[in-house]
Amino acid sequence: MKREQNIDLIISRVLCNEADSDQVLELHEWLNEEANLDEFLILKEYFSLPATFPEEIRARIAFEKMEKQTLRLSAPGRSGLWPKRWPLVAAAVTVAVCVMVAALSIMRGGPVEHYIYTSTDNIQQLTLPDGTSVSLNKNSRLTYTNGYGKEERLVDLEGEAWFEVTGDGSTFRVRLYDGEISVLGTKFNVKANPTEDLIVASLEEGRIVFRGEGFEQAMSSGEQLLYDTRLSQYTLREADVTLATQWRRELYRYRSITMEELCRELGSIYEVEIELHTRLRRVKVSGSIDTSRDIGYVLDIMKNSLKFDWRQNGNKITID
Helix, strand or coil, rough: CHHHHHHHHHHHHCCCCCCCCHHHHHHHHHHCCHHHHHHHHHHHCCCCCCCCCCCCHHHHHHHHHHHHHHHHHHCCCCCCCCCCCCCCCCEEEEEEEEEEEECCCCCCCEEEEEEECCCCCCCCEEEEECCCCCEEECCCCEECCCCCCCCCEEEEEEEEEEEECCCCCCCEEEEEECCCEEECEEEEEECCCCCCCEEEEEECCCCEEECCEEEEEEECEEEEEEEEECCCCCEEEEHHHHHHCHHHCCCEEEEEEEEHHHHHHHHHCCCCCCECCCHCCCEEEEEEEECCCHHHHHHHHHHHHHHCCCCEEEEEEEEC
């Protein structure tokens, strides 16, 4: 009943040209059933609007039906397609997919297409329309629209990605959950998970400008910027950028960091919560991890040298 009342509200907003893109997409979902489409057309006539249904919406409904069938065939047994704070659409556990979602602008006319690239258990490689190369780390999302490159080159990132930006004379911008990076042509890595309080930008080649709350900082090759979004403070330092980009080779290499820092990184990589015993938190460790192996295998290797026990309950791991 609640869903039907919500649909009634959405329909009225769409027909009055007051709906936002999310409401339009929800309407498309509801219109997958032919009976609902008929009901919509009747309501549309009642509102004295043109009786013909927009071809763009018909095409979008057909696309979404095909997309749903594909997901049902290729992702059996998955309990949800919308984990955490943003949509992860998986064609299979080990396959990253690209989903194009069209948000139709009814008030102004003409569709605005949002290209959403998401990765799950695999690193995804993609090339943007201007030739810019992107490596998208696991459990990350990159979004841009069909206006990319026409007036500006703008992408939105949640997670981690490596960019090799082509220098076509226009500014390339990466919008983060808290901050923004702008460049002309360069190679850099940025990690910005909305669930964490730290954004890390690492520059291999060229120059970039990082903008956060109340500051703007230019970066040169070989520098790394760490931005604490909770405190709105940042640190700029020289760094070995290869350590920041090793995830592209499914390898996590760490050098003289605390066990607490390592567990924080493992939690991010494997999407688990790790509770670490106090006696181990300040222990310094160095080594490398093949991130293509599961977390259990990694902990079993580590416990042989650090002498700890571990157990897992769902998404939580306890190390004693």
